[in-house]
Amino acid sequence: MSRRPLRIAIIGGGIGGLTAALSLRQAGFEADIYEQAPALTHIGGGINMGPNAARVLIRLGLGEGLLREGVRPASTHQRRWDDGRTLQRAPLNPQCEELYGAPHVTIHRADLLAVISSGLPLERVHLGHRLLGFSDKGDHVEAWFDNGVRIDADILVGADGIHSAVRAILFGDEAPKFAAASPIAGSSRSSASPISSSSSVVSPGSGRAAISCITSCRAASC
Ligand SMILES: Cc1cc2nc3c(=O)[nH]c(=O)nc-3n(C[C@H](O)[C@H](O)[C@H](O)COP(=O)(O)OP(=O)(O)OC[C@H]3O[C@@H](n4cnc5c(N)ncnc54)[C@H](O)[C@@H]3O)c2cc1C
Numbered sequence: 534m535s536r537r538p539l540r541i542a543i544i545g546g547g548i549g550g551l552t553a554a555l556s557l558r559q560a561g562f563e564a565d566i567y568e569q570a571p572a573l574t575h576i577g578g579g580i581n582m583g584p585n586a587a588r589v590l591i592r593l594g595l596g597e598g599l600l601r602e603g604v605r606p607a608s609t610h611q612r613r614w615d616d617g618r619t620l621q622r623a624p625l626n627p628q629c630e631e632l633y634g635a636p637h638v639t640i641h642r643a644d645l646l647a648v649i650s651s652g653l654p655l656e657r658v659h660l661g662h663r664l665l666g667f668s669d670k671g672d673h674v675e676a677w678f679d680n681g682v683r684i685d686a687d688i689l690v691g692a693d694g695i696h697s698a699v700r701a702i703l704f705g706d707e708a709p710k711f712a713a714a715s716p717i718a719g720s721s722r723s724s725a726s727p728i729s730s731s732s733s734v735v736s737p738g739s740g741r742a743a744i745s746c747i748t749s750c751r752a753a754s755c
Pocket of ligand 1: 546549662695
């Protein structure tokens with residue numbers, strides 16, 4: 534008897550959510566992403582991505598797009614703002630490739646999101662969906678959005694950033710802002726992206742519904 538595929542809902546279409554969806558897809562799972570913004574064109578500047586993060590994206594098949602849209606800086610030079618004195622200077626490329634097997638990449642945030650989402654089917658990215666709440670139904674999670682849409686999911690992943698609504702609903706005022714909190718043992722069903730710190734909660738009495746909370750993923754650099 535064939536089992537129906539797991540319904541995985543990822544809240545947030547930032548660097549963490551999109552990469553989690555792509556990682557799941559490559560592991561044989563389809564995930565739907567629910568992003569509050571009307572488009573994946575986040576305002577922002579350059580993202581500096583260390584070789585540990587670049588390596589993850591290259592393994593996900595995004596190397597060509599990453600190196601096309603980004604640059605491989607030769608070195609970094611940090612100066613004190615008020616007198617220009619050098620604080621730090623370090624070589625980056627090609628040393629990173631030689632030492633760590635992947636380059637240090639600097640890329641505009643919007644370009645990075647475009648590269649990651651290029652690996653996902655468009656119909657899986659639901660824009661204009663701001664999560665308002667969710668409820669543990671025992672064998673699944675029900676979630677609802679500001680546009681009136683309600684969905685059922687077997688797994689709900691919170692990848693909605695530093696002011697995470699998922700984390701606030703799960704942990705309330707006790708929600709840690711930066712650390713991964715794990716008040717209940719992690720779920721073997723949870724689907725943490727390899728690039729994100731995460732904690733997860735399994736609903737009591739249920740082997741199926743799992744709520745996973747990715748906390749403050751640091752630009753694919755974990
Ligand atoms: C100025 C600045 C510079 C930075 N530079 C670097 C750098 O050089 N290198 C580096 O590694 N990191 C950098 N960072 C950190 C990096 O941006 C974050 O670590 C990273 O964006 C976190 O990714 P994320 O997917 O967890 O969250 P986010 O990128 O914040 O994405 C969360 C997504 O969830 C969506 N969302 C939020 N609430 C809801 C909701 N209720 N319903 C639906 N969707 C929702 C948001 O619209 C957003 O798209 C920088 C951060 C800032 C602010």
